[in-house]
Amino acid sequence: MMTREFNYWLTTFPESETPTSNLPEKTNVVVIGSGFSGCSAALELAKAGTSVCVLEAETIGWGASSRNGGMILTGLKLGPETLISRYGIERTQKMFALSQAALNTVENYVTGEKIDCEFSRCGHLEMASKPAHFAAYSRTAEVMDKYFDHHVEIFPRQDQSAEIGSNVYFGGLLDKTSAGVNPALLVRGLAQAAVRAGAQIFEHTRVQKIESTPGGVAVHTNRGIIHAEKVFAATNAYLGNFLPHLQKRIIPIGSYIIATEPLPDSLAKELIPRNRMVFDSLNYLHYFRLTPDQRMLFGGRAIFKPETEHTVRESVPILQRDLLKVFPQLEKIPLDYAWGGTLDFALDNMPHTGRVGAIHHSIGFAGHGVAFATHLGKIVASQMLGNPVDNPFEDLPFRQVPFSKGIPFYLPMIGWYYKMLDLLF
Numbered sequence: 058m059m060t061r062e063f064n065y066w067l068t069t070f071p072e073s074e075t076p077t078s079n080l081p082e083k084t085n086v087v088v089i090g091s092g093f094s095g096c097s098a099a100l101e102l103a104k105a106g107t108s109v110c111v112l113e114a115e116t117i118g119w120g121a122s123s124r125n126g127g128m129i130l131t132g133l134k135l136g137p138e139t140l141i142s143r144y145g146i147e148r149t150q151k152m153f154a155l156s157q158a159a160l161n162t163v164e165n166y167v168t169g170e171k172i173d174c175e176f177s178r179c180g181h182l183e184m185a186s187k188p189a190h191f192a193a194y195s196r197t198a199e200v201m202d203k204y205f206d207h208h209v210e211i212f213p214r215q216d217q218s219a220e221i222g223s224n225v226y227f228g229g230l231l232d233k234t235s236a237g238v239n240p241a242l243l244v245r246g247l248a249q250a251a252v253r254a255g256a257q258i259f260e261h262t263r264v265q266k267i268e269s270t271p272g273g274v275a276v277h278t279n280r281g282i283i284h285a286e287k288v289f290a291a292t293n294a295y296l297g298n299f300l301p302h303l304q305k306r307i308i309p310i311g312s313y314i315i316a317t318e319p320l321p322d323s324l325a326k327e328l329i330p331r332n333r334m335v336f337d338s339l340n341y342l343h344y345f346r347l348t349p350d351q352r353m354l355f356g357g358r359a360i361f362k363p364e365t366e367h368t369v370r371e372s373v374p375i376l377q378r379d380l381l382k383v384f385p386q387l388e389k390i391p392l393d394y395a396w397g398g399t400l401d402f403a404l405d406n407m408p409h410t411g412r413v414g415a416i417h418h419s420i421g422f423a424g425h426g427v428a429f430a431t432h433l434g435k436i437v438a439s440q441m442l443g444n445p446v447d448n449p450f451e452d453l454p455f456r457q458v459p460f461s462k463g464i465p466f467y468l469p470m471i472g473w474y475y476k477m478l479d480l481l482f
């Protein structure tokens with residue numbers, strides 16, 4: 058089979074049509090976007106008896122939520138030491154605790170809502186791409202133990218074959234609490250749960266403009282206007298220009314994935330014997346895992362630009378070259394699928410929740426959104442319901458991206474900067 062430019066996860070269940078109905082004239086809350094953020098918020102709001110309409114420009118879960126690596130990881134994009142130096146111990150402890158709670162939230166939705174999505178607490182590995190990175194793991198483990206009461210294991214290069222069939226790394230760090238999932242099934246399951254709880258989801262309904270009105274807002278879409286008291290913008294980096302306050306603060310960066318054909322049992326076991334989720338320690342990192350049908354799924358930034366048809370095509374030879382460096386054993390194994398999606402980076406690499414007038418947001422997951430987007434969607438819903446919530450990501454300084462108007466022209470330069478850092482350190 059030729060490499061198909063298509064998201065493999067979408068081949069794992071039959072296509073289904075969601076019936077279309079007319080938009081109501083009004084609702085309590087409009088949620089924009091039907092990814093993890095939008096669906097978990099809609100589920101919580103509907104469970105609390107609020108009328109909620111989810112407006113999705115494409116189809117359910119169309120954005121990053123159906124396209125990602127399905128790695129549900131502990132922690133944040135930034136390491137514990139960086140977080141502590143920036144936010145102090147107390148706030149970092151809350152952030153880390155929230156990352157653990159986020160994993161539990163996903164697991165509780167999966168079990169409570171009976172979502173069949175291949176969820177498994179398989180653990181994750183961070184593999185050291187350089188000896189100095191491995192040396193730093195001991196300090197990370199110490200900090201995790203001391204301040205977060207969280208235990209990770211470290212293994213040196215000579216023992217790594219028990220975890221990975223590659224000799225390009227210098228040892229690794231194992232966190233047994235992380236999980237893996239089929240993300241496209243998870244987001245569909247959440248959407249179904251939201252609908253069961255009473256939310257309405259409207260596909261092919263693109264929000265074009267939001268206007269303030271005396272009682273709240275008028276949300277203009279390609280299918281008419283809907284009035285609401287509040288809005289939750291759960292758009293991720295697929296922002297368009299109708300939310301300029303968010304657009305100015307988010308850098309959209311593509312992430313790309315290739316998937317091989319299913320591997321023979323013995324080869325799959327040689328490459329990732331314990332079926333963990335894996336990523337390396339570079340800034341321009343790679344992440345990889347086996348799918349439940351034993352394909353090697355291998356992703357990375359590849360090209361430092363937002364995802365388009367062209368960048369997906371350009372990323373294939375780059376990712377394939379990098380895959381073979383890690384696992385030369387795959388040289389003769391064909392690639393079946395290649396696809397991409399867009400990540401939402403804030404300048405500080407942190408998630409941000411907040412509110413401007415009647416419009417709430419939760420954004421900036423920087424490649425850690427499976428658990429975070431789901432959990433913060435739930436938290437924002439609770440805040441919208443007026444409940445007091447201790448949320449360490451609420452109102453963090455959220456700086457504007459310099460010269461931001463859509464896609465920053467200097468994005469490739471940032472890419473080169475990170476590549477240089479990876480060469481030097």
Ligand SMILES: Cc1cc2nc3c(=O)[nH]c(=O)nc-3n(C[C@H](O)[C@H](O)[C@H](O)COP(=O)(O)OP(=O)(O)OC[C@H]3O[C@@H](n4cnc5c(N)ncnc54)[C@H](O)[C@@H]3O)c2cc1C
Pocket residue numbers: 089090091092093094095112113114115116117118119120121122123124125126127128129130262263264265291292293294295296297299312313314344356397398399400422423424425426427428429430
């Ligand atoms: C290739 C890739 C790999 C990744 N791997 C991982 C991983 O392994 N682990 C991890 O934790 N995270 C990963 N991530 C990040 C994770 O997928 C995201 O952080 C998460 O899915 C964000 O969810 P969301 O609901 O906020 O946004 P999305 O799922 O992107 O949903 C936003 C939705 O809003 C809709 N929308 C936008 N504008 C409008 C509008 N005007 N009107 C109506 N609808 C609109 C879009 O169509 C879209 O469906 C990855 C991301 C990518 C792209």
